Every structure is written in structure tokens, then in C-alpha cells.
Amino acid sequence: MRRFIIDTNLYIDWLNAGKHESIIFQPDAVKFMSTVVMMELLSGAYSAHDRTRLHDLFTTFTKLGRIVTPSSATYQEAGDVLRQLQTVHGYHIQKSRSLANDVLIALSARTVGGTVVTQNKQDFLAIQSIRAFKLRLVS
Numbered sequence: 001m002r003r004f005i006i007d008t009n010l011y012i013d014w015l016n017a018g019k020h021e022s023i024i025f026q027p028d029a030v031k032f033m034s035t036v037v038m039m040e041l042l043s044g045a046y047s048a049h050d051r052t053r054l055h056d057l058f059t060t061f062t063k064l065g066r067i068v069t070p071s072s073a074t075y076q077e078a079g080d081v082l083r084q085l086q087t088v089h090g091y092h093i094q095k096s097r098s099l100a101n102d103v104l105i106a107l108s109a110r111t112v113g114g115t116v117v118t119q120n121k122q123d124f125l126a127i128q129s130i131r132a133f134k135l136r137l138v139s
Contacts, residue, residue, distance in 0.1 A: 001028065001029065001030050002028065002029040002030070002115060003029065003030050003031075003032060003109075003112055003113055003114035003115065004023075004026070004029045004030070004031050004032065004114060004115050004116075004117050004136075005031075005032050005033075005034050005037070005068065005105060005108065005109040005112075005114045005115070005116050005117070006023065006024060006031060006033075006037070006117045006118075007037065007102075007105060007116060007117060007118035007119070007120060007124075008037045008040040008041055009118060009119045009120060010023060010024070010117060010118065010119065010138065011024075011037065011041055012041070012044070015041075015050070015053065015054075020138065023117055023138065030066070031061075031066065032061070032066045032067070032068045032109075032112055032114055033057075033058065033061035033066060033067055033068065034068050034069075034104075034105050034108055034109070035067060035068065035069045035070070036070065036101050036104045036105050036108070037105065038054075038058055038067075039101075040098075040101060041054050042054060068108045068109070068111065068112055068114070069108070070104045070107065070108045071111070074104065074107045074108060074111065075104070077107055077131070078100065078103045078104050078107055081103050081107070081127060081130050081131055082099065082100060082103055084130045085099065085103075085126055085127065085130060088129070088130065089126045089129070091126070096123075098123075099123055102120065102123050102124060102127060103127055106124060106127045106128070106131065106133045106135075107131065107133070109133055109134065110131075110132075110133045110134075113134075114134065115134035115135065115136050116133065116134065116135050116136070117136045117138060118135070118136075118137065118138065119137070119138050119139070121137050124137070
């Protein structure tokens with residue numbers, strides 16, 4: 001069965017407008033929650049209602065044993081990838097705060113044999129040009 005790590009942007013669309021339900025509830029795929037995605041979602045959850053919804057979502061993933069947390073080795077590899085993105089693709093890490101998070105999501109997905117599902121075509125394709133990982137782009 002396929003394993004998916006769904007990126008923050010898809011969860012935001014789903015929580016705010018009910019979009020991407022066919023992906024989020026795809027029956028023939030096992031979904032994992034990245035702790036990086038958890039952090040990004042919580043950083044924008046200003047209302048108590050939104051935080052409660054997110055904590056319920058995170059609790060479900062925790063009970064299922066489907067939380068993916070970057071290891072120290074993943075952080076070290078992420079540093080190498082970020083350096084190469086600056087060198088090869090001209091990224092400026094200081095101007096792209098979320099790029100480090102995207103690298104951690106991509107590298108963490110590899111640890112569970114998962115596919116990153118995202119709308120963020122530009123950054124994830126750049127990351128993929130430096131380190132191989134499975135990617136599914138959504139329009």
C-alpha cells in the first residue's frame with residue numbers, strides 16, 4: 001500500500017474549504033503526519049476551535065503510530081541539501097523560511113518510504129533535483 005506525507009498547503013485547503021478530500025481520505029494509501037507539518041499547521045491556528053481540530057487530527061495519527069519526526073541524521077542531510085539548493089539553484093535561505101521545512105518533510109518521507117503530496121511544485125522539484133524522494137504534485 002502506498003504511503004503519503006501530505007504537505008501543509010493541502011491540509012490548510014482541506015481545513016478551510018474542504019478541498020482535496022479525495023487525497024486526504026484516499027482509501028488505498030496510508031497517510032503519515034510529519035511533525036514539521038504539525039508545527040506549520042499550529043503556527044497558523046489562531047482560534048481555539050482550529051487548534052482543537054488540529055489536536056484531534058494529530059491525536060489520530062499518534063494513536064495509529066503514523067507520526068514522522070526527522071532524526072538528527074535527517075537534520076544533517078537537510079543542511080547538506082540546503083547548501084546545495086543555494087549553490088545549484090540560487091536559493092536564499094534567509095528569504096525562504098519554509099524551504100528548510102520542505103527539505104525536512106521530503107527527507108522524512110524517505111525514511112518511511114512515503115510520497116510527499118503537495119501543491120508546492122517549484123521548491124519540491126528543486127529539492128528532488130538534489131535528493132531523490134517520491135513526489136506527487138497536485139494542482
